[in-house]
Amino acid sequence: MGKLLEIKDLRVQFETSDGIVKALNGIDISLDEGMTLGLVGETGAGKTTLAKSIMRIIPQPPGKIMSGEILYGGSDILKMDINEIRNIRGRHISMIFQDPMTSLNPVMTVGDQIAETIKTHEKMSAVEATRKSCEMLELVGIKADRAGDYPHQFSGGMKQRVVIAIALACNPKILIADEPTTALDVTIQAQVLEMMQNLKRKFNTATILITHDLGVVAQTCEKAAIIYAGEIVEYGTVHEIFKDMRHPYTIGLMNSIPKIHMDEKRLHPIEGLMPDPMALPKGCNFCDRCRFAMERCKTEEPSMVEAGGEHMVRCFRAMENLRGGYGDE
Amino acid sequence: MFQSVRTRKAEIETAEAVNRDRTLFEQAWIQFKYNRRAMLGLAIIVVLLLIVAGTILTDLVTHEEVYNNYVVKQNLYMKLKGPSLEHPLGCDEFGRDMLFRILWGTKYSLLLGFCAVTLALLIGGPLGMIAGFYGGKTDNVIMRIMDVFMACPFILLAMAIVAALGASTVNLLIALGVSGMASFSRVTRAAVMSVKDKEFVESARAVGANDFVILIKYILPNSMAPILVQLTLRIGSSILHVAGLSYIGLGVQPPIPEWGAILTAAKVYMRDAWHISVFPGLFLVITVVAFNLFGDGLRDALDPKLKR
Numbered sequence: 001m002g003k004l005l006e007i008k009d010l011r012v013q014f015e016t017s018d019g020i021v022k023a024l025n026g027i028d029i030s031l032d033e034g035m036t037l038g039l040v041g042e043t044g045a046g047k048t049t050l051a052k053s054i055m056r057i058i059p060q061p062p063g064k065i066m067s068g069e070i071l072y073g074g075s076d077i078l079k080m081d082i083n084e085i086r087n088i089r090g091r092h093i094s095m096i097f098q099d100p101m102t103s104l105n106p107v108m109t110v111g112d113q114i115a116e117t118i119k120t121h122e123k124m125s126a127v128e129a130t131r132k133s134c135e136m137l138e139l140v141g142i143k144a145d146r147a148g149d150y151p152h153q154f155s156g157g158m159k160q161r162v163v164i165a166i167a168l169a170c171n172p173k174i175l176i177a178d179e180p181t182t183a184l185d186v187t188i189q190a191q192v193l194e195m196m197q198n199l200k201r202k203f204n205t206a207t208i209l210i211t212h213d214l215g216v217v218a219q220t221c222e223k224a225a226i227i228y229a230g231e232i233v234e235y236g237t238v239h240e241i242f243k244d245m246r247h248p249y250t251i252g253l254m255n256s257i258p259k260i261h262m263d264e265k266r267l268h269p270i271e272g273l274m275p276d277p278m279a280l281p282k283g284c285n286f287c288d289r290c291r292f293a294m295e296r297c298k299t300e301e302p303s304m305v306e307a308g309g310e311h312m313v314r315c316f317r318a319m320e321n322l323r324g325g326y327g328d329e
Numbered sequence: 330m331f332q333s334v335r336t337r338k339a340e341i342e343t344a345e346a347v348n349r350d351r352t353l354f355e356q357a358w359i360q361f362k363y364n365r366r367a368m369l370g371l372a373i374i375v376v377l378l379l380i381v382a383g384t385i386l387t388d389l390v391t392h393e394e395v396y397n398n399y400v401v402k403q404n405l406y407m408k409l410k411g412p413s414l415e416h417p418l419g420c421d422e423f424g425r426d427m428l429f430r431i432l433w434g435t436k437y438s439l440l441l442g443f444c445a446v447t448l449a450l451l452i453g454g455p456l457g458m459i460a461g462f463y464g465g466k467t468d469n470v471i472m473r474i475m476d477v478f479m480a481c482p483f484i485l486l487a488m489a490i491v492a493a494l495g496a497s498t499v500n501l502l503i504a505l506g507v508s509g510m511a512s513f514s515r516v517t518r519a520a521v522m523s524v525k526d527k528e529f530v531e532s533a534r535a536v537g538a539n540d541f542v543i544l545i546k547y548i549l550p551n552s553m554a555p556i557l558v559q560l561t562l563r564i565g566s567s568i569l570h571v572a573g574l575s576y577i578g579l580g581v582q583p584p585i586p587e588w589g590a591i592l593t594a595a596k597v598y599m600r601d602a603w604h605i606s607v608f609p610g611l612f613l614v615i616t617v618v619a620f621n622l623f624g625d626g627l628r629d630a631l632d633p634k635l636k637r
Contacts (some may be wrong), residue, residue, distance in 0.1 A: 055535050061465075090536030097535075102528040107550040116546065117536040166536060 003071075004206050005031040005054070005093075005174055010068035012046075012053055012230075015061060019278040023049040025230040027068070028304075031174065036200065036207040038221035038238070040214060040253070044274060046230040047210045048098075051176045054208075055095050056085050072174075091121040094167035096177040100159035100184075104151035110162045111137070111147025117169045136165040140195060157188035161195070168199060175200070176208045181216065193220055214257060218242055223310070226250050229274055229285040235304075236311035246313040248290045284315070292317055360630040367626020373619035380435045399429040401584040409602040419604035422594065427605060430586040431612055437587040439616065441502065442568035448506030449567075450513050450560055457517030462525055462544055472518065478511040484573060491579040501580045505570055509563065516559045520552030527551075554628045561624025565617030588613055 012024040023046045031037055039047050052058045054070055056077060070077040072092065077085065097103040105113060114133035118124060124132070134144035140161040151159055160180060167175055177196065181189040197220055200207055209221060217224050217238065224241045226234040226249065234247040245251050252270035272289040275281055281288065287297040296316055304312045307319070361367055387395050407424035410416060418427035453475075460471040478486065490504035524530065525548055533547050572589015574580030581587040588609045595606035 057531060057534050086537045086539060088537075089534070090538075095532070095535040097528050097532050099528060103532045105529045105533070105547050105551070108546065116533075116538070116542075120537050120542070163532070166532070169536075 003030050004033045004035075004073070006069075006071040007050075007054070008069045008071070010050070010053060010070065011066040012049055012058065013064050013066055015064060021277045022280055023063075023230055023277060024053065025280070027227075027230075027232060029225055029232060029235070031206050031208065033173070034200075034204045034206055035223060036209060036221045038217035038224040039208060039210045039227060040212070040217055040224060041227035042212070042274060044277070045227045047227055048178055049230075050227070051095060051178050051208065051210055054174075054176060055089055055093060056080075057089075087121070090117055090167075090172065091170045092172055093174045093176065094170070094172040096160075096163050096167050096175065096180045098179045098182055100156055100163050103163055104159055106151055109148050109150055110154070113162070114147075114166050114169050117166050121170045133165075133169070136169050137162070139168075139199070140165045157184055157192060160184060160188075160192055164192070164196065164199070168203065168205070171203055172205060174206045174208065176210070178210045179212070180209075182212070189216075196220075214253065226253070229277065229280060231285060231314060232304075232312075233286065233314045234312070236307075236309065240307075240309060240311040244307075244311065246307055246311070246318045247286075247315050248292050248317075249286050252289075292320075357627075357630040361626055364626045364629060366622045367630070370619040370622030370624075370626060373615060374623055377435055377439055377616060377619070380432055381439060384433050384436055395429075396433060399426055400433045400586055401425070409598060409605070411602065412604055418608045419602065421591065421605045422598055422602075427591075427608055430591060431588065431609055434586040434588045434591060434609070435612075437581055437585060438568050438571065438589065438613070441498070441505075441571045441581070441587070442564050444502050445505035445509065445567045445571065446560060446563045448502060449509030449563070450556070452506060453510030453513030453515075454517045454556065456510070457514035458521050458544060458549070460514065461518035461521030462540070462548065464522075468518070471514070475511040475514050478508065479515075481508075483508050483570065487570070487574055488577070488579055491574065496579050496582065498581060501571065501574060504574070505567060509567065512563075513556075513559065516555055517552070520555045521548055524548050524551045557628050558624050561620045561627075564620045565613075568613060568616065 007027055007029045010024055010027040011022075014021040014023055027046075027050060029037070039050065041047050049058065049063075053065060054077065058065070065078060068078070072088065077088065080088070104110065108116070111130060111133050114136050115126070115129040118129045118132050119126070122129075130147070134147050137147055138144050142158060142161055142165075146154075151162070154162065160183075164180070180196070181192055184192060193216065196207070199205070209216070211217060221238050224236065224238050225232050226241070226247065228249050234241060234245065234250045236244075241250065242254075245254060249270070255268045256270060258264050258267055270289055275285055275288065281298070282301075283299050284290070284293070284297045284302050287293040290297065294316065300316075302314050302316050304314050305318045307313050361371075402425065404420075404424035407416070407420040409422055410420040410424070412419040416426050416428065418431065421427055421430065456471050456475070460468040481489075486508040487501075487504040490507060491500050494500040494503065530543060530547050533543050538547075569589060571580055571587065572593060575582075575587055575590040576593040581590055583590065591609045592606060592613070595602075595609070599606050
């Protein structure tokens with residue numbers, strides 16, 4: 001399997017009047033064909049910024065891509081001119097946004113919105129594009145005769161299906177799903193995820209799935225990356241991450257999920273908050289909240305350490321069995 | 330009781346009539362049909378347009394005979410005569426029949442008012458759209474120029490333009506259009522700015538739409554409501570501005586029977602002859618109200634979110 005997308009040392013800042021917000025601090029990640037990568041992290045960790053950087057739809061200014069490369073099929077997205085990138089968007093890389101309620105144009109029928117995308121990228125007559133858009137609707141489980149309806153006539157789950165239909169209309173190689181199920185209830189969430197999985201298999205689309213939900217990652221992804229304060233702190237296959245988590249942050253995340261077989265009175269959150277991205281600590285970004293922090297963590301930035309297979313961890317103590325330490329308390 | 334039943338029925342019919350296969354404008358029309366106040370406004374506007382068409386046609390058929398004999402020909406015997414069977418709305422200070430003058434004046438008032446506003450929208454709208462959409466330096470340059478226009482009193486600016494170009498109806502239009510564009514560009518800019526950061530614009534960008542498509546298909550239709558309302562509200566004041574400029578001799582030239590011109594001329598005789606100021610004023614009020622009702626109805630009908 002060839003590498004479809006490769007991100008190297010991506011750094012993104014937002015220059016605001018209050019100071020410089022360091023949103024992404026050296027992201028290295030790659031995506032193979034047909035693979036699903038889960039991107040997990042808490043609010044503000046930089047997940048959406050990463051997704052938008054790949055599409056290059058970060059508002060500039062205040063956003064600024066400081067350094068790095070995003071290689072798609074060997075060419076750097078960050079160096080493309082506006083016409084090239086427009087051709088990539090939608091046709092090669094598509095994105096699904098968080099909130100289906102607001103990501104559809106309220107004054108256009110859903111059929112037109114799908115057809116619009118198709119017409120942007122393929123030389124097709126209006127009739128053909130309409131037919132294709134009806135096919136797409138059927139594909140995501142909406143009857144084609146609803147193509148003439150406006151977004152407000154659909155429920156949230158159906159809107160998200162429409163959004164997915166738009167994203168997949170030109171059969172892209174990569175689909176970036178930015179919390180596609182956060183705004184939906186659990187049953188619809190399961191339906192939408194299953195549908196995405198099926199479509200992904202059908203079209204062999206590589207997917208980057210951004211989510212807060214570790215359950216979703218375990219269920220749908222092959223690889224996972226845990227992102228914290230603009231850095232990837234742990235990366236590996238889903239199996240490696242869930243069975244053999246090594247970064248204290250990942251361990252904390254897992255611990256904060258209540259276990260159904262244990263009678264737990266209280267939840268176990270990770271104490272503290274993420275550091276202010278305008279003033280990141282000198283050493284490890286997580287050290288203020290870490291139970292295992294040493295003196296070294298406060299002054300030195302850890303780099304990624306291999307932990308067998310594809311497993312990478314950004315921690316000085318990655319090789320110790322930190323999980324045991326948590327269990328004691 | 331009966332009325333409420335009928336309204337209910339109308340509602341059901343509306344819901345059924347908003348069919349899936351209709352275009353946006355057909356749907357808007359169905360929605361509009363059941364809005365009584367809007368229909369009243371539309372009816373008045375239609376009547377006014379019929380009057381305009383009627384007078385133009387009469388002038389064409391009779392080679393302006395009616396116009397010359399009844400609208401502009403003075404008859405001092407009838408000076409300031411009150412309403413009678415022969416002259417239902419009385420006569421003005423030169424003994425001309427008020428009804429004829431008002432009917433013939435409709436053309437000038439309505440079309441001048443409408444064209445001036447449309448011109449202002451056509452200049453100001455795109456500028457505001459570009460300023461709101463691109464922001465930053467573009468926004469600053471355009472809006473500072475607009476500020477200059479806004480800083481000058483409306484009438485003074487229009488006067489200066491007419492004075493520079495010469496007094497004629499076309500120049501009056503240009504003057505009103507240019508001096509009215511600033512407010513349109515402000516309204517459009519604000520509307521565009523409130524829409525451009527919405528997620529659907531971002532998602533349009535994410536599927537590769539270019540700026541032009543985003544502006545025309547995504548942003549403009551979603552920011553139409555305040556612009557439409559502004560348009561219909563401005564038609565009324567625009568008619569008044571035409572009148573104001575006519576008064577100081579820079580607008581419609583006498584003896585053309587423009588409503589505002591009649592009204593301003595009538596001011597002097599208000600104590601002796603109420604009818605020459607009341608009737609054109611009444612027509613003006615009815616016209617402005619009709620446009621406002623129509624505009625409100627249009628806004629509601631064009632908003633797909635209000636549809637069932």
